[in-house]
Amino acid sequence: MKSASSPVRSACLILYAALGLTIAAAGQSMLKPPATSLPPDLLKAVLNEISGQIPFANEAALAGYVRQRTPQEFEGHFYEAEYIAAKLKEYGLDEVRLETIGRNPARNWWLGQEAELWMTSPVEKRLSRLEESPALMTRGCDSGTWEGEAVYLDMRDVRKLKDLDLKGKIILTPEPAGYFVEAYKKGALGVISWYAPGKPAHDPFQVHFDMSMNKGGIREPAFSFNIWRRLGEELKDKMAAGQKVVLKARAKTSQQPFKFDAVYAVLRGTAPEKKGFLFTAHMFERNIYQGANDNASGCVTLTEIARTLARLVQEGRIPRPERSICFLMSEEGSGTMAFFGEHPELAGRIFVDVNMDMVGEDLDKNQAFFDIEMPTYQKMTFMEGVIRNFAEYLYRTNIEMYAHRAQSPWLTFPEPIVDKNGTTSPFRYTVSPYVGGSDHGVFLAADADIPAFSFNVWPDFWYHTDRDRPDKSDPTQLKRVAFIGAASSLASCLGREDVLERIIRIAYEDRADFVQASLARVREDLTAADKADGGKSLRNGLAMVEQAVELSRAALLRIRDLTAGKPKADAFLTGMLGQLDAVKASALEQVKAQAKAAAALRGYVLDTGRPTPEELRLRSLVPSKTAPIHLSDRGPYEKFSQALSSDRELMMDIFNNYGYEYFMQLFYAVDGKASLAVLRDRLGLEFKPIEPAAILKHAQALEKAGLIKLAAR
16 A cells, blocks of 8 residues: 555545545544644754764763762762763753762761682583672672582472572572571571573563672671573583582672762742642662663653753743753652652742653663553543643654655654664553552642642663663664653643643643543443342442543642732633533433443443342441651552551452552541541552452551541541
8 A cells, every 4th residue: 555556546636636635634543643731832942953973972971881889979879960060061951959968977888899709510611790790789789709519499399498408508599589588597698699580581681780799687697699591501501401500799889878869950940839840750679770761761851851942041042941941860759759858948939840760771772662650540631631732742643644745755753853873763652550669659749739740651671780781772662752751840830821821722622532441341341230229329329420530620720829920821721721620411311321321231220229228238337547648758568568467368368359550549538527438439449349348448558557547528
């Protein structure tokens, strides 16, 4: 069909001509780019300035190879922090801070300084050393020298450790070293693992950065090393052939002063007192892992957004935004919390966070998608529509088209957004619910009213390994992600009424789609019911649709902060909010009609049913937290563990029927205002319908753990 000589295509062109149609008119399709919240002139300004090669060069400078940390970096600043701060100053940000935070004399950072692994029998051969394989030592490895016979163990042996004689032995395994904690108690000298969380079959030479050695409390020095799969399989083959393999390990480590480095920068708005936009990314994971994609790519994407917006403002190509756009980079999770611990006042100056974590990967090399991870439903926001809109713009303008519709014979994208030194792959993206695991979780877990998103590329074949280097990154992908970030922050912070009207329209359409998706899910659930259930399915369906509308209303109401003092935009927002009442009434009627149709189809009488006593009880109970969760808090994870471990039946119910994330979100959603019935409906929409008795039991477990209090309304 795409061939110039295709008779079908030729016939189509003749038909177009006979009908008086132009090729351009014939090219209109579903892939027409959507209008964005930025007017065409501002959108063009961003696209003309944003670069992929500049952040790629910065990534290469940050993580072109894995460096050995020096003790001097713990006394001063880490290399990455100094480099990023210098770049942001060079780019002309209005404020750039490089801070050392979180110093704690009671804690230390582990630092590996020297390590070697030898085979001494059946032949003498050096297998690995730290200078050549920087991931060789597991964080927490002791100093010392060990020599012993190797034994191969895998998952089948983990439960048998207490019955094995491991004294003086060195364990070889393809499993995570942490599985063999009990082996140290049985006298094992150490563990050598070739586990890799990425895709070791794709690259058998990658070595996992393991950051969590656990000796199970023994005092004797022990070691944990990491090697590549091919080497591990070679040693395993020797043992399988009947050869006695003796290994020798040597390690030298030290303890360094504990601290975090944080880089904070601001493109100051004309009204800096108003809440601004925050970007986050982590420069470090602990102190040993230095990945190009994870997460130098996130940091350099932030610096590119900062460079682009600062230059456009400085050169007068865009107006200075009304609200400030801020950038924070530190140690993953802990550093972000420590920063807000030292600057708690900043929490009240943020209306949204967008986190960048592993965003620069070549999509084709990793068989991956760019993913936008949404906030939890409790912190739903209008920014979901804004961000998704720019991603959709990228998708529709960077997908293969028929050559006669393209602007250039060199690349058949409608409007190519690519970098000269990058790929020409189509842009593809997904939107997923919140799963956590990065700095956005700091905001979503705390009581601070800050919705947070995370941008990520997944899968990553070299995840947490020494092969995570810039050759797996793509300047085109870096450019595209930086464009989404720069455009989204500019649109939401600009303050112009015409832009706000665009945001309101786009956000409303996005929330309308959310309501329709919720309604479709309810229809599916109602149709699946094959017998009368006392009206439970109908009540669940009505509650889910009602929550979808009310959560959407709350998301749109967040725009009111942006429209304050802007009467035209505010009036437009009021009008759009009014339409939700009609949407709600219509959706609820559709649920009832679907329930009747499903009952007729299955041959049972629909029972609308009154709320059960259990459901009524939930309406009378209002949970509240026993203590607030600040951005600087690490979270009550120990108490969560206690709540689950003390009741195995409860733990199995949560994990098998609802999931651990649901249990966490139940706690996070507690605000002292919403009843347990409302929380049940909201979480039922986000996860799955929840039995009244189940959520009451789960809430009581949180109360028993001292996390919440249940009070009668």
